[in-house]
Amino acid sequence: MKQSKTFIPTLRETPADAEVKSHQLLLRAGFIRQNTSGVYSYLPLARKVLSKIENIVREEMDAIGSNEILMPALQSAELWEESGRWEAYGPELMRLTDRHNRQFALGPTHEEVVTSLVRDELKSYKKLPLTLYQIQTKFRDEKRPRFGLLRGREFIMKDAYSFHASYDSLDETYNDMVQAYTNIFNRLGLNFRAVIADSGSIGGTAGTHEFMVLSEIGEDTIAYSDSSDYAANIEMAEVKVEYSHSDEDMKELEKVATPDQKTIEEVSAFLDIVSENIIKTLVFKVDEELVVVLCRGDHEVNDIKLKNALGATSVELAEDAEIHELLGSHIGSLGPIKLPIGVKVVADHAIKSIRNGVAGANEDGMHYINVNPGRDFAIDRYEDIRFIQVGDPSPDGEGTIKFAEGIEVGHVFKLGTKYSDSMKATFLDENGRAQPFIMGCYGIGVSRILSAVAEQCQDSYGFVWPKQIAPYDVHLISVNPKDEAQLELGEELYKLLKSYRYDVLFDERAERAGVKFTDADLIGLPVRITVGKKASEGIVEVKIRHSGETFECAKEEVVDRIN
Ligand code: ATP
Ligand code: MG
Ligand code: MG
Ligand code: MG
Secondary structure (H helix, E strand, C coil), X not given: CEHHHCCCCCCCCCCCCCCCHHHHHHHHCCCEEEEECCEEEECHHHHHHHHHHHHHHHHHHHHCCCEECCCCCEEEHHHHHHHCHHHHCXXXXXXXXXXXXXXXXXXXCXXXXXXXXXXXXXXXXXXXXXXXXEEEEEECCCCCCECHHHECCEEEEXXXXXXECCHHHHHHHHHHHHHHXXXXXXXXXXXXXXXXXXXXXXXXXXXXXXXXXXXXXXCEEEEEECCCCCEEECCEEEECCCCCXXXXXXXHHHXXXXXXXXXXXXXXXXXXXXXXXXXXXXXXXXXXXXXXXXECCCCCCCHHHHHHHHCCCXXXXXXXXXXXXXXXXXXXXXXXXXXXXXXXXXXXXXXXXXXXXXXXXXCCCCEECCCCHHHHHXXXXXXXXXXXXXXXXXXXXXXXXXXXXXXXXXXXXXXXXXXXXXXXXXXXXXXXXXXXXXXXXXXXXHHHHHHHHHHHCECCCCECCCHHHCCCCEEEEECCCXXXXXXXXXXXXXXXXXXXXCCEEEECCCCCHHHHHHHHHHXXXXXXXXXXXXXXXXXXXXXXXXXXXXXXXXXXXXXXXXX
């Protein structure tokens, strides 16, 4: 590409409103421009980097048998009502109304669309497992869009969804995904960790992993072992919230819920099971502190009951924005939800029981007696939430714990039957019986990765793009294109390099040398070839951006020397 024909609006000054260096440099080097808060145009250089990131993602997805599709961003409210998330998703969901007064959402994620698609088209277990993915624009009305592309309100995500007839099959695809993600982030040259996001399942089969790029601007804190692969997200602790429960679970629940079992051990065992069977999450503001109430659904929880239960002076339902801040997109979600450590969690049983003066089970006339509600029921946190400190032995027994800040670039998740149950998506099993699809979902923040790489790959002059995702391979510069020899040699090398399949940015602009070099430093392509004073002798100067190595070479040697 000839630089005079492209669109790279570089800036000499650092824009004042850009806080982090990736955002600053993406603006200065002419990669992106903000349109409105959290919404950006990707200019030619950024578009090229994105394409390269997307292609790496594509190759790794295709390699594990995942099929690319493209689903609509515009999604009907009815679909979201089926899953219960029209209500539950909160203010992060971008909502709009069409001319017929029908409501829509701009998709923040695609579980609803993909579940309805597969529900309508796939009927037999013989077609399972199936994995579909897309690379698409997502919309989330983030409370605090910031750091440029890192937290946008419109951003690009790769999202994949898998459908299975068994949990073993889900585990297999999940493991393939973890491997594919590992390959992707390695190929991108990112310094990352796969982090257990479900801190409750240490040692067990984790149901969710986040992929974190280690970076001081990261919004998450992770704990990791200094001598093994152990890593967990410590900023968040998880409470398992499972909507669909099997018959066995229900029997187990009934068993421990009988009135004659009333030791503290049994009560807490009961609570454990209750915590596995939460169907609704409410958030109240109790004396200015947010308290999460996990409800089984058959207990009415309201502010008065909660006030009595907790001995509070003021209790009100938290505002949407506050709930959202606390639970994010996990509001009303059927999978594990995440709560910041230190947030008070109360089971609805505590509330009913205190009002009654006894600890209530889930039917009238079934009560625990002599239970101290504060001690036995109003729990600050569930057992599986643990605190880890720097210097602690790693839970896997290898090494000690260190902390680091991380940027979440990917997230893999076992959904189970959360969406297939609520949206009644079933297939016929070997015996002709309808079964809900068992599902997984897997996201990668494609545009966020652009920022994460940009944050990591720069020096005081500008970007230092790694080869595999650099916008161009080579920056070819004719220092003074008015000089015939320089322009000619430039054109000759441009053609030559292109014939060797190099992607070349050819600066043949009639600009001062200083401008050209400053721009070239900012843009940061891996190799720079300068055609200057020695053009008439057929000699050019080559500079390798990442090492700073500079050498002269004859035009005939260029292709060999830059390889
Ligand atoms: P975060 O915790 O940063 O808000 P999330 O957990 O809400 O992210 P997921 O729902 O797991 O995000 O989405 C999958 C991936 O999409 C994330 O791992 C992240 O890389 C990317 N992503 C999510 N929100 C944004 C955003 N606002 N801007 C850019 N990328 C995003
Ligand atoms: Mg989020
Ligand atoms: Mg997250
Ligand atoms: Mg996530």
